[in-house]
Amino acid sequence: MPYVNVNDISLYYRIDGAQRADAPWLVLSNALGTDVALWSPQIDTLLRTFRVLRYDTRGLGRSSAPAGPYTIEQLSADVLALLDALGIERVHFCGVSLGGATGMALAARHGERIDRLISVSAPPRNPTSAEIWAERMKQARGGGMPALADAVIARWFSAAFVAREPLVCAAIRDMIRHTDPEGYAGNCAAVASTDLTAELVRIEAPTLILTGTHDAAIAPEAGRALAASIAGARHVELDALHLPNVEQADAFTRAVLNFLNEPRPAASGG
Template identity: 35%
Template sequence: MPFSVSAGTRIYWKLEGEESARGLVLLNSIGTDMDLWDAALPALRKSFRLLRIDTRGHGASDAPAGDYTLAELAGDVFGVMDHAGLAEAAIAGVSLGGMIAMEMAMTQPGRISRLALICTSATMDPGAWNDRITKVRSEGMTSIAEMAMGRFLTPDFIAANPAQAATLRRQLSTMSAVGYAGCAAAIRDMTLAQRLAEIICPALVVTGAKDVSTPFEGHGEHLLLAISGARHVVMPGAHLAPIDVPEELAAVLLSFISAGAAQG
């Protein structure tokens, strides 16, 4: 299994697709791992060299103690790209993954060809996230599982896909509380909103019509206003678009990233 070591932390990743294909890095939300993208992979792997990563603190990656920063998480991804031989790539990130993607585009813009920001935000309520961190560190992951599932997916999706929802809930409940809290601290402490104008690559903002965590109002709208030339697409699903509407999301990503290839 491929691991990269970033500042002493092992980061788990998978690379697939033709070496000559355009690179696309897929980043997960907080509380999920690279499996978040599984349902979208059949459509995406036909056109891209796909790099998936378990964010620090998630999945098979290490979960060091303490608070993480977006700079650290972005550094992890750049380190994996180096090991995978991707000098440049498009980045698609969901929620926390989108926040990491924005940090990457600000710090090493020459390595990011296109940016797909999916159900994400540049600003969240620090107090609410601090409360969540305290709860997870004192009571464990099961203490927030019900709340998180209600934000991840709609009740209708959960009712129609009970096995899929149960798997997601189990992954969330059994993940490292240390890793979740570390990444939650990166969300709490982020300073992206003040720097959005630094993003110079083409950007796509994807919002979910039923997303209660990062809806268009107060989240997606700010990204569109602050990132020059950013485009907007509304998906019919909730927060975890790669699970809720995988085919629709894959089609949007294919169109957006392929447009960049056509332009040279």
């Protein structure tokens, strides 16, 4: 299996896609408690155009789960170290939830590495109280990952989707249930402490903010406000909760491709 040792951890990654040396790189970054399989609905389409790099965030999937707490600085530094280890200079970046926050941090602080940014269901500042996150961390460490997984499915998907796609939801529930408790708690701490609001003005990459109509973490109006805070950014709303790449997979994939395949505006001449 492909691993790299970076920042004192072992980071799992997977590469699929176009074999052309000039094909653009697209990094996909996961939500809390999930692994590279979260992007299964998109991968067959995206790999026709891009060299797609997926990775398991520290603490999640097959990557190392050192004792936390983690920070958004650590998570973004892991991405940079992975790119450096693979000899990749510049990428498009698409992240959902925790992955979206990681992408915004990278674009604000290391804009020379990010060509285009897609941030999905990711508020720039944690909207949930510190007490709630502390309780989730305590529950995870106390053997409560199965109960947390059930609660997450209810927050992430509409009841109609759960009824219509029970196997998809069961696979994601199982993914969360078997997440390392310390890794889950460490990433909960990263979410709880993240506040990128003051740094949004530093994002210069063309940016797409994508939110679900019924998402409690970042409502559509908050998504529009976030896009308005980033120069030239746009907002797309899909009829979903927190994971539109799963609940509205086809519409999500079209929105991503339309954005990434747009020609760049012509530079103004003098």
